[in-house]
Amino acid sequence: MSSPPAGLSTIGFDADDTLWQNEQYYRMTEKRFAGLLADYAEAEALSNRLLEAERRNLKAYGFGIKGFTLSMIETAIEVTEGRVPATVIHQIVDAGRDLLSHPIEPLPHARAALEQLSGDYRLVLITKGDLFDQERKLAQSGLGDFFSAVEIVSDKSAATYERLFTRHGDGPERAMMVGNSLKSDIVPAIKAGSWGVYVPHSLTWALEQDEAPSGHQRYRHIEHLGELLEVVRKAG
Template structure:
């Protein structure tokens, strides 16, 4: 068994709450446009707009806010009042100021692993917002490297684990998204550990690669040290 030396961690909804604030904002957005549809239909329309805009705006609050404005214009046949656009911009600013709530066992788990492995935070999204959340979380000093990337792909993990570790073969990626944290890490040759979160953005959903030899699933971060001991056995 190749010795594990490096562990990558996702940030949003792996180490701290994030999707909760997006869901609450979606509800507020749908309430503004209630005469144009119910919550499920407006959420579905917004999701399609977000997916379409990822190539232009990337991931994060700014792209989400612009997608809300675009969706509002589509739903109102380009007749959205300026006051509605102003309300949406206010929602975006409030999201950018929301408090950071570390998930249970996040700090304790990182502290247990920090002395034995190189810990690397690998997160995607807006640079300014991700830096803000990391600073507010109080977890930054536990990582030997921070990587804020535009997207998470097989190539991303190969480069990050080569740069900050001993390559993907001796690395593990831990996160709540099968699509972004697990599948591309496995494709790069690393271990991929799925830590489900009760709320995960629909875009990040994917089938679990149950047949992959290096795929594992745990119920919470507190289970990670024991899993690693089993793997290194």
């Protein structure tokens, strides 16, 4: 790696729905879940109950497929008042297991953006979720060689970014975080002193939404990763 330009030296990337598709598979599984419980609850009401279960369970189960599957089981028990058939529970478990084998589809411009930046900047993957699942997705994506470090964390806060950008770079002030979640990728990174580049995805989990820090001098909004290089050049 050549010496980075003065200023920006490290770029962090989120993984799910920033570099590859992810949320669409959860949405498909949720529809499957709604079909299994159609005799007990309307799809919209069931979705709301499931979201509340996920919200409650984040501290206990964390982010990822295991927590999602356990929340589906809990919701099924609640809406059926404990009468959910064992066969349905089995199918819910199967649906969660199927999430662990979905194909990895890098998003448009993802590889090209990493190729453009990897020669001049330290690239760090910073992602939440199940350890084994995130490792599997990174391996299958074919993008792993672009990163000098990979961090799979339980949550993303300003303290997380301060720690990781100090460990893998020159501190948060000389770092940039790129991701599709305002709540996890952008707002806390900016609070830590980094740049935050928001790349919206058409599907974003309700618990990852937040208000954009539009007036902040280190906040940028791009439509896709093909626009990232220009933003990086101006920041660096």
